[in-house]
Amino acid sequence: MKNIDSTSHLSGKSIFIDDMPEIQGTLFAAVVTSPIAHGKLLSIDFSEAETLPGILRTFTYRDIPGENQIGGIVPDEPLFAEKELHFVGQPVALIVGKSDFICQRAKQLVTFDMDILHPVTTATEAFERNQFISPPRTFKMGDPENAWKECAHVFKGTAESGGQEHLYLETQGAYAIPMEKGKLKIYASTQGPTAIQKQTARVLGIPMHQIEVDVNRLGGGFGGKEDQATPWAVMVALAAHHLNKPVKLILSRHDDMYMTGKRHPYTTHFKIGLSKEYKILAYEASYLQNAGAAADLSPAITERTLFHCTNSYFIPNVKATVHSCKTNLPPNTAFRGFGAPQGMFAIECAIHLASKELNIPVEEIQKINLLKEGDEFPYGQKAQNVMLDNSWLFADKQWNIAKLQEDINQYNAQHTLKKKGFSIFPITFGVSFTNTVMNHARALVHIYQDGSVGISTGAVEMGQSVNTKMMQVAA
Template identity: 60%
Template sequence: MHKHKSNPILDAKLDAVSLSIKQSIKNLDSFTHVRGESLYVDDVNIRQGTFHAVVFDAPKAHGHIKHIDYSKAEALEGVERIFTYKDIPGKNQIGGIIPDEPLFAEDDIHFWGMPIALIVAESEFIARKARALIEIDIEELPVITTAKQAKAKGSFINAPRSFSLGDSEKAFKDCEYVFEGETFSNGQEHLYIEAQGAYAEPLENGNIKITSSTQGPTAVQKTIAQVLGVAMHKIEVDVTRLGGGFGGKEDQATPWAVMTALATFHLNQSVKLILNRHDDLRMTGKRHPYESTYKIGLSKDLKIMAYEVEFLQNSGAAADLSPAIAERTLFHATNSYFVPHVKTTVISCKTNLPPNTAFRGFGGPQGMFVIESAIAKAACEIGVPARVIQEANLLDENDTFSYGQVAKKVEAKNTWSSATELFNITLLEQEVETFNANNSNFKKGLALMPITFGISFTNTPMNHARALVHIYLDGSIGISTAAVEMGQGVNTKMMQIASEVFSIPIEKIKIETTNTTRVANTSPSAASSTADLNGKATLKACKALLKRLISVASEDLNISEEHIQLKDEYVYTHGEKSNLSWTELISKTMLKRVALTENAHYATPEIHFDKTKEKGHPFAYHVYGTAIIIVTVDCTRGTYEFDAVKIVHDYGKSMSEGIDLGQVEGALAQGIGWMTMEEIAYNDEGRLLSNALSTYKIPDLFSVPKEVEVLPVKTDGHELAILKSKAVGEPPLMYGIGAYFALQNAIRAFNPKYDLKFHAPMTPEKVLMSLYENK
């Protein structure tokens, strides 16, 4: 048996490895995406005899079920069976953080769209026809649709939480300026291209395999086991990729997978459930709407001395991920600013809407919108540009956040000064002023938006990942991790890591599907941490394998290990190419019975948070950036176009500039959409009105900024980011918040009597009314 001896010199070289990642690499999924060859749940080759399912959901938002008649539906030819809560062998419960959400309604319904039953039939058409035949009698109860209503009625998900720093009450007394106000930021529909869905198939011995469109395979596995009353090892969950997630498939992909598993459990036949767009819109939760009140105090030199805010979070009818999202709102309540005296409180309010859920930014954007609104209000009242207050209060090294973490490697001022200098903010402002002076029917507005966003799951135990790496006999490699590819390019980054560690072409590497039998007990792909956590685990596994290979090469060539390296599919000694190729090395390693498989585990070091004290060090690092947004408003029609967004962003040391740039541009467009045009609307009865793409508008090619320029800030990166390449999924969405304030500045240029309001989104209708308010 070949034995491995410790080599301190080699160990030090491996620990200090800094990979020269090729910056030009593209997302390797693009080829199959544009050719229509990428596989999703709906593309799975189904077994003969597979049944198709449709969900029967509540046609009212709140009430008591008096009677349901399934007889006509059950009698329809082709209907196999209708499942309700009575068919659940385990627990009728899918709640994660708080067990308050049944899979199927029992006696009461709590939101319009709440699942009541699953119709399983020979085809989806038959199942939908059967759904129309079900008769239900509901005793209606009062409906709560807003957070303020819920607070007034004492309807809450859990107890409020507060973060504090200093003594805000005392600090306000010493402030030169004190302002108060309220804000509203609406929800946002995820509108992933691929709707929610799952496919369940029976295996032998009562095992079930689920192909699911989920960001959290382990959560799906655990919940199915709980509902079916079986052990987790009986359930296998597999994910190839998602056609978009944005947080909407972190928790809310689970019920559909559970339903298919329940039907397969009873029928011993495969079952497929794919929601159509209308069902998906109606039954799933959105980004949380927030109704907030703030108080801000500034010194004479415009330092923010005190800040208080109460966030009312519209959680919907069940907890879902609301408590964690509320927590992240508190973490980001002061955005990029140091405020010595802070008190922030968040209340998760229970309403009769679908349970709201994770959405890119996870509560952070809602928190940032409030402080930016408070700054805009203060600037207007004092008579200075908002950017003067923003710049005067930017975070500096060793400043303390309200949750106790001390800011390190701070790039807030660096990105701000880089943006204002590189893009010449003085000239841009002059151009806006000149345009406005020379145009009466069109006005421009300009705003700056700095961002500071923490990277980690704020629930510390979730910050871990594993990677399973196989080197096959021919030198090709297979990698399994918990990372779920949903368009962000994480698979490409995992392949880059292995390619560079072993110095082999990326074509020799395959990323396996995300599967609970290969990599178990995983955190979801969320919190912008997927590449960091799974990448670190992959790097750890590859380095362990590399060490073994070097040991074998050392013995075979009779050369000391520290003089050996792998380069371009060959072993090099003393910097010179030897005759030992990569493939031959793998063969020799196998013959010596040295393991060519490694299972590595990574847990983020240093982070911790004490919820009893609301203090700690919850984030591995922060991402910084500054955006300049310029808009032109048609003051006759209320319509607008974003002329340019100019950004200096903190990528760290980017692994793939192309992939990261795509994430910035996509997140920016989504953030602008949330702030300007994507308006979720429910009526007073709790029925979704924005229930189609004719009534819910998202940014298209004609509504995105005409020009987007993104420059990387010069920085050393952060060692807790994978290869010092910082997370890029969520932070850029917050740049879109600046769009709201650019619009307000354009409105004020036309109508100086306009009273600032902070009610997002700023739709063209609201712009038009604001342009002529008080005129």
């Protein structure tokens, strides 16, 4: 079945937040942000900005009728900074005016009086300073402390996996419209409309039923519009609530990239032990997660890192600990894989280090350690319907791994400036949420008198063609 949105996408007719027709009297907003990574905020001067024609009002934490808090898992993230600045790009205030252009000009005129403090930007330094978002979590199986004595080969190392920008085509944005009886309708580019509804109610001090959040579609999300879409929607809701006018905020690409969180960088210290036959007998990993300045979804992401700490391999003795470290960066957030790639990367680095030190092909270690039916993961689940051996054999048959590696080595020996490389590794990924309530879903189906059907669900269209799939299921 053809994607029902493909024609409108290709013709430019699909409507995103910034394409929506604006209601007469719509105001625009720009976010004033911290220019430093860490410091005391002594005062803010809006006087010059407020003299520009078309600027109507500035909002700070003092204008919040409810709670200055938008943290989800951990309530540690203010909507606007109060007395301390924690990262470059942290929202401090909102400027509202008659055009986006004038608001952007005005925010450049805002000045700060600050005391600059030492910024912590790496997980290693945060770990050494005992700066943590949440308590450490550990998965343990077998007897890893004593298993090392049985190992013929033991190797230690460190794996560094960096951050990553989501770079969704549509930047963060929201449009809030005041309704009658103090209600609000918010159009947002979000993967989590319920989070926006909940946090808007929290900040405004009104019941959730007075807030309606509507999502038509996203121009990409990839995890970057889960909790990270919340502040911008809450800000325009705050302004619309006070001014009783529609308010729109669309981040520029520049603002979006420096104000929002990324994939979590990890520093992982590992230790791996193998038998003479290269069976992995023991594995230890200490993950230092760079969470940024607030929790966001970091605690949940640490859990998935642990769930995938051994990837597709059975290791009888495992100890894996993850530390969510607080740094002076924008709060890092969900990204495709949700912490699993960092866990997989570390065990693969350990296996590659062992293969290098033992001077054997890495595939030799990988293949003999693949999970078998009934093998146990470090968190207690037993593997069922395991197809890893078959998948590996299929890949080897398809590409002839040994021959491919031989050809690459020969090519590299003959070429000085241009080189080739080859890597293969399995992936075992859990498809459900660790928060079990999030695995529940409902749908409301209306069958009308003319025989047509309307379907309502909580699914968000973000490029995965979910609306097309719903039509297929209904049909």
